[in-house]
Amino acid sequence: MSRIVKHPVIALLDAGTTFKEVRQIHAKFVIDGTLNDDHFVGQFVKAVALSDQKYLDYAEQILDRSDKPTLFALNSMIRAHCKSPVPEKSFDFYRRILCSRNDFKPDNYTVNFLVQACTGIGMRETGLQVHGTTIRRGFDNDPHVQTGLISLYAELGCPDSCHKVFDSVSSPDFVCRTAMVTACARCGDVGFARKLFEEMPEKDPIAWNAMISGYAQVGESRKALDLFHLMQLEGVKVNAVSMISVLSACAQLGALDQGRWAHAYIERNKIKITVRLGTTLVDLYAKCGDMNKAMEVFWGLEEKNVYTWSSALNGFAMNGLGEKCLELFSRMKQDGVTPNAVTFVSVLRGCSVVGLVDEGQRHFDSMRNEFGIEPQLDHYGCLVDLYARAGHLKDALGIIQRMPMKPHAAVWSSLLHASRMYKNLELGVLASKKMLELETRNHGAYVLLSNIYADSDDWDNVSHVRQSMKSKGVKKEPGCSVMEVNGEVHEFFVGDKSHPRYTEIEAVWKDISMRLRLAGYKADTSPVMFDIDEEEKEDALCLHSEKAAIAFGIMSLKEDVPVRIVKNLRVCGDCHQVSMMISKIFDREIIVRDRNRFHHFKDGHCSCNGFW
């Protein structure tokens, strides 16, 4: 192909080229006759389409002015649309290939890009059709296409098809194997992913990153961190992508010390802080309850996008700093960053945690009116929570009844929690029944319903709910608290005595209990508490997981270091009360991240002000 010459001007087009420049170059090419050559039309279309998604339509106009678009130009348009917000448009150009007067036939590039377009759309039917096309056209043995099909089926959640394609590859290379590692992890079989990873004859940094992120994404954070340490021992080059998975694992665990270490590692090794890595750092500190550090990182970032802003907003909301969340949201809009649906979840939660009902409603309305975002189920969930927490129970119910989609259990759960808080028996019973219609085995709904009956001294119904729970075999997810001491992560399960220092923990807890009683604390062993759960009875031998963690924290951490705990469930009322008292008696800050949010206990108070 001696004719193939790269046009020097086209070769200069990149993401930094402005639209004005693109038009000027186009005009010049029309005048000087460059575009009379189909070969250069193809190059120009490809360069414009790939330089920026904003120019896709303009690239199409250039293509349309060409009498005979080449297969290369059409393939380039399919390729460019794959990762655009409208991957389905790839198929318009595929149809143009099929209907072309030039009698084009789709080639290996065409089908490869179509597979990628389907991965972007995530549509099963189209994906299956494209797979059929690759077979019909004889490209199903092409290694690029095979790898693409594995990723496609992983995206569609079809592990069996991933295996079928992978098994059909006669000698999978390391790219194909890495795609399969990711596919298995995404489909939930992280064990098989690890087996494949171990069997890889050569592992490059991408393969390592794939396995580490596989663990991080399924919540196997400790395994992610262990594998990262192995990666270092093996001397594999660590990059920004590796660190994103590592930080995300630390954030999930709430492992602040390990997260700080990873941050220092990034700086020490001069790993470039990309916008994604920066966002993950902000998220790490936010999810470890250190918003000061999160914002120090945030303001220091060279580049921020809507993900970065949303991470910070979510951090403020989770940490109960609603006003700060709203201040930052104003700043975000002033800076010209357009919020999206996820951003609004954080903003609405920010309003909810501080009871700003009118402001929350205004933001909710602005979604559609100002930003053209149609509120989804989660947004209605936040709105219900906003009204319910503030005590406007009837308004909350009205929203549930009028919302344009079927409410999910979480919506009723908000109303149920608020009904208990505001002692509204009638709504509480309704909400718990609705919740149990949707999730028949939801332990929390039974517990709250029994609490609501107990609050009104309706012991017959309390007993009825208990019976019902027993007969349905509803069991509580075991409570688990995680804390980090000297960079080591310790796990505590309810009633579990397996910790190597359990005897000491028990002794420390006895001492704490004594000091609590001297300070006027009386363990709540009333029937209400009894009915919540057998395990919640005050019992030194059967500690709630966060009490064991607090005791361990007090005995192992320096006095001025806050006790940081991450819990898998919501904090129970008794533990909340106890934590507040300990923070005063021992002059110790205790920071608990529960399933929903943070509790910063200090001087006998909690940042949640009793709302959780």
Add this chain to the structure above:
DNA sequence: TTAGGGTTAG
């Protein structure tokens, strides 16, 4: 002249 694997917020 075009292609396949790893990465951020709810």
